[in-house]
Amino acid sequence: xxxxxxxxxxxxxxxxxxxxxxxxxxxxxxxxxxxxxxxxxxxxxxxxxxxxxxxxxxxxxxxxxxxxxxxxxxxxxxxxxxxxxxxxxxxxxxxxxxxxxxxxxxxxxxxxxxxxxxxxxxxxxxxxxxxxxxxxxxxxxxxxxxxxxxxxxxxxxxxxxxxxxxxxxxxxxxxxxxxxxxxxxxxxxxxxxxxxxxxxxxxxxxxxxxxxxxxxxxxxxxxxxxxxxxxxxxxxxxxxxxxxxxxxxxxxxxxxxxxxxxxxxxxxxxxxxxxxxxxxxxxxxxxxxxxxxxxxxxxxxxxxxxxxxxxxxxxxxxxxxxxxxxxxxxxxxxxxxxxxxxxxxxxxxxxxxxxxxxxxxxxxxxxxxxxxxxxxxxxxxxxxxxxxxxxxxxxxxxxxxxxxxxxxxxxxxxxxxxxxxxxxxxxxxxxxxxxxxxxxxxxxxxxxxxxxxxxxxxxxxxxxxxxxxxxxxxxxxxxxxxxxxxx
Numbered sequence: 154x155x156x157x158x159x160x161x162x163x164x165x166x167x168x169x170x171x172x173x174x175x176x177x178x179x180x181x182x183x184x185x186x187x188x189x190x191x192x193x194x195x196x197x198x199x200x201x202x203x204x205x206x207x208x209x210x211x212x213x214x215x216x217x218x219x220x221x222x223x224x225x226x227x228x229x230x231x232x233x234x235x236x237x238x239x240x241x242x243x244x245x246x247x248x249x250x251x252x253x254x255x256x257x258x259x260x261x262x263x264x265x266x267x268x269x270x271x272x273x274x275x276x277x278x279x280x281x282x283x284x285x286x287x288x289x290x291x292x293x294x295x296x297x298x299x300x301x302x303x304x305x306x307x308x309x310x311x312x313x314x315x316x317x318x319x320x321x322x323x324x325x326x327x328x329x330x331x332x333x334x335x336x337x338x339x340x341x342x343x344x345x346x347x348x349x350x351x352x353x354x355x356x357x358x359x360x361x362x363x364x365x366x367x368x369x370x371x372x373x374x375x376x377x378x379x380x381x382x383x384x385x386x387x388x389x390x391x392x393x394x395x396x397x398x399x400x401x402x403x404x405x406x407x408x409x410x411x412x413x414x415x416x417x418x419x420x421x422x423x424x425x426x427x428x429x430x431x432x433x434x435x436x437x438x439x440x441x442x443x444x445x446x447x448x449x450x451x452x453x454x455x456x457x458x459x460x461x462x463x464x465x466x467x468x469x470x471x472x473x474x475x476x477x478x479x480x481x482x483x484x485x486x487x488x489x490x491x492x493x494x495x496x497x498x499x500x501x502x503x504x505x506x507x508x509x510x511x512x513x514x515x516x517x518x519x520x521x522x523x524x525x526x527x528x529x530x531x532x533x534x535x536x537x538x539x540x541x542x543x544x545x546x547x548x549x550x551x552x553x554x555x556x557x558x559x560x561x562x563x564x565x566x567x568x569x570x571x572x573x574x575x576x577x578x579x580x581x582x583x584x585x586x587x588x589x590x591x592x593x594x595x596x597x598x599x600x601x602x603x604x605x606x607x608x609x610x611x612x613x614x615x616x617x618x619x620x621x622x623x624x625x626x627x628x629x630x631x632x633x634x635x636x637x638x639x640x
Contacts, residue, residue, distance in 0.1 A: 251281045251282050251285065252276055252280075252281055252284060252285060253275065253276065253281065254275060254276070255268050255269075255273070255275070255276060258284055258285070258288060260311070260315065261315070261350075263349035263350050264311065264314055264315060264346070264347070264349070264350065266349045267314075267345070267346040267347055267348055267349050267350070268307075268311065268346060270345070270348070270349075271307065271342075271345055271346060273304070273307065276304070277304035277308075279297065279299045279304055279305055279308060279456065280304045280307070280308045282456050283295065283297055283299075283305075283308050283309075283456055284308055284311065284312065286454050286456075287308065287309065287311075287312035287432060288311075288312055288315055292398075292399075292428075292430035293430070293454055294430060294431040294432070294450050294451060294452060294453040294454065295431075295432050295433070295450070295453055295454050295455075295456070296433045296435075296446045296450050296453045296454070296455045296456075297432075297433070297434050297435075297455070297456040297457070298434075298435055298436070298437070298438050298456065298457040299434055299436065299456075305434055306338070306339055306342050306403070307342055307346065309328075309401050309403070309432055309434065310339070310342045310343045310346050310347075311346060312399070312432070313326045313328065313343060313374055313399060313401065314343065314346060314347045314350060314353060314374075316398065316399045316430075317353055317373040317374060318373070319350070319352035319353050319373065320352075321373065322371040322373075323369065323370070323371065323373070323393065323396050324356075324370050324372065324373065324374070324375045324392045324393070324396065324397060325373050325374070325396065325397060325398050325399065326373065326374045326375070326397070326398070326399040326400075326401070327375050327382065327392070327394075327397045327399070327400050327401070327421075328374070328375070328376045328377075328400075328401040328402075328403065329376075329377060329378065329379050329382050329401070329402055329403070329408075329418060329421065330376070330377075330378065330403045330404055330408075331378065331379075331404050331407040331408045331411050331414055332378065332407075332411075333359045333360055333378060334530075335403070335404060335407075336357060336358075336359050336376050336377055336378055337357070337359070339376050339403060340355060340357055340376045343355055343374060343376070353373055353374065354371070354372035354373055354374070355372055355373075355374045355375075355376065356370055356372035356374070356375050356376075357375075357376055357377060358375050358376065358377025358378070358381045358382045358385050358392075359377050359378055359381055360378070360381060362381075364385060364389050364391045365389075366388070366389050366390065367389070367390055367391075368389075368391060369390075369391060369392075369393075370385070370391045370392050375392060378414075379408070379413075379414045379417035379418050379421065380413065380414075380417055382417075382421055383417050383420055383421055386421060386424055387420075387424075394421070394424035394425050394426075395424075395425070395426050397425055397426070397429055398426075398428075398429055398430060399429065399430045399432070400421075400422065400425055400429050400430065400431050400432070401432045401433075401434075402418060402431075402432070402433045402434070402449065403434050404434065404435070404436070405433050405434065405435035405442055405445060405446060406435045406436055406437045406438075406439070406442050408445075409441055409442065409445050415445060418445075418449065419448060419449065422448075422449045431449060431450040431451070431453070432450075433446050433449060433450050433453075438457055467597055467598060468588055468589075468591060468597075468598045468599070468600050469597070469598070469599050469600070469625075469638075469639070470588065470600045470602070470622065470623075470624045470625065471599070471600070471601045471602065471624065471625050471626070471627035471638065472601070472602040472603075472604045472610075472613050472624050472625075472626055472627065473488075473601060473602070473603055473604065473626075473627050473628075473629050474604055474605075474626070475603055475604065475605045476605060477605060478506070478509070478510075478569075478605070480605070481569055481603040481605060482510070482513060483629075484603065484629040484630075485499070485514075485567060485569070485603075486517060487629040487630060487635075488565075488567070488601060488627075488629050488635070489519075489565075495546075495562040495563070495564045496540065496543070496546050496547070496548070496562045496563045496564065496565075497546065497547050497548070497563065497564070497565040497566070497567065498547075498548045498550065498563055498565075498566050498567070498587075498590050498591070499547065499548070499549045499550070499566075499567040499569050500550060500551070500552070500566070500567065500568050500569060500570065500572070500587050501549065501550070501551055501569045501570050502551065502552075502570035502572075502573075503551065503570075504525040504526060504527060504551060506569070506570065507523060507524075507525050507549050507550060507551050508523065508525070510549050510569060511523040511549040514547060514549065519546065519547050520544070520545045520546045520547065521545060521546075521547045521548075521549060522536050522539060522540050522544075522545035522547070522548045522549070523536070523548075523549050523550070524536050524537070524548060524549070524550035524551070525550065525551045526551060536548075543562065552572070552583060563590050563591045563598070564591055564597070564598055564599065565591060565598070565599050565600075565601070566587060566588050566590050566591045566598065566599070566600045566601070567600075567601045567602075567603065568584070568587060568588075568600070568601070568602045568603060569603050570603070571584075571602060571603075571604070571609045571612040571613070572584050572587060572612075573612060577608070578612075578615060579612045579615035579616050579619065581615075581616060581619045581620070584616055585620075587600075588600035599639060601627065602624065625638065627639075
């Protein structure tokens with residue numbers, strides 16, 4: 154599409170009917186009045202037109218470790234995951250076992266009590282397949298893909314607690330995580346699940362927990378970050394790596410994205426005995442994660458999620474042609490007025506744009522929450538909890554909220570800015586995660602993309618090609634069309 158035909162298509166869309174044109178003109182006039190910021194808006198938020206960000210702008214970067222920690226904090230119970238799992242066994246001739254109850258695992262009574270005390274009534278989908286492999290004798294190695302909230306941490310915690318011999322006062326199970334906070338989260342799960350196992354002890358190899366050189370760790374389970382764990386094994390000789398019989402590497406995708414952690418993890422792995430059981434978990438399985446996993450987990454069983462694209466079946470996808478951010482705002486107001494929206498999530502590329510949009514939505518009388526990367530994890534968790542409880546109906550956010558937040562009442566997702574990668578191409582994975590916040594649990598949802606340039610139209614075409622699905626144009630100034638398409 155040429156620039157001329159782009160402008161023509163926008164103009165044609167706006168000139169639907171005289172009545173619509175008149176109503177649109179009034180709204181545009183009102184929006185043009187916003188060229189001078191209203192008195193109740195912070196003038197620092199206002200962007201003059203020549204300051205508007207394009208796709209090369211200062212995007213709000215996602216910190217994977219913070220995102221994982223946020224998901225662990227806000228998910229107090231298992232999410233209902235519709236994904237099917239794909240199991241690739243190390244020995245294809247071996248029978249494939251899965252379990253539907255925890256009793257089938259023949260756990261020690263004190264461990265079964267710990268599982269039930271945590272509110273687990275039956276295994277989640279990942280647990281059904283992973284637990285028999287993790288508890289098998291002789292031990293089997295495992296690489297598993299599992300998102301936060303699917304019971305993955307509880308699964309390997311159960312395996313760790315089942316594995317240790319309380320009579321042996323040395324480290325037998327070693328678990329590493331990419332950050333101090335994530336290590337503490339894992340430890341809390343193990344402590345809670347093992348509360349009926351008083352003879353099983355846990356130690357944290359994290360910053361601030363100092364060990365004296367030559368003093369051996371007597372706790373059977375050690376959880377820590379790669380740098381501190383490596384020090385405990387090599388410099389301080391507090392752990393004998395050859396006595397470790399189970400090694401768990403959690404959040405592998407976060408781990409390899411953190412400076413130095415990949416090499417430290419490999420150095421720890423090289424000190425372990427060849428018959429040590431290896432368990433590796435990752436939310437994503439990109440090529441870099443696979444390469445890393447192959448280095449540390451020999452002859453693995455593999456459990457991975459099938460592609461999540463079936464979630465698109467319950468989501469109607471549209472795009473709206475706009476001229477600028479004010480035009481987008483008008484379209485958003487029209488859209489919100491035409492839909493019966495329980496709750497909505499609106500994604501912006503930058504913190505500045507998110508702040509501008511949330512301020513203007515508030516002026517329009519919407520209950521708006523703002524979520525962006527400068528907030529602490531705890532502050533973000535509080536905002537998300539308020540949104541879940543329905544205290545705000547609209548959540549304006551950057552990419553920090555694109556993954557893993559399940560709110561059943563979300564019926565509308567708006568890409569105020571289209572998601573792009575560093576090269577300006579469509580970020581298909583982020584798009585999927587964004588619009589996947591609606592249409593959840595079998596409910597119908599709507600995803601609306603704001604298109605304000607030839608470049609963002611190209612992004613729409615790339616997304617259509619990638620997912621092999623058509624995204625329909627929507628005229629938000631034509632009430633009859635919106636009723637027909639959104640009905």
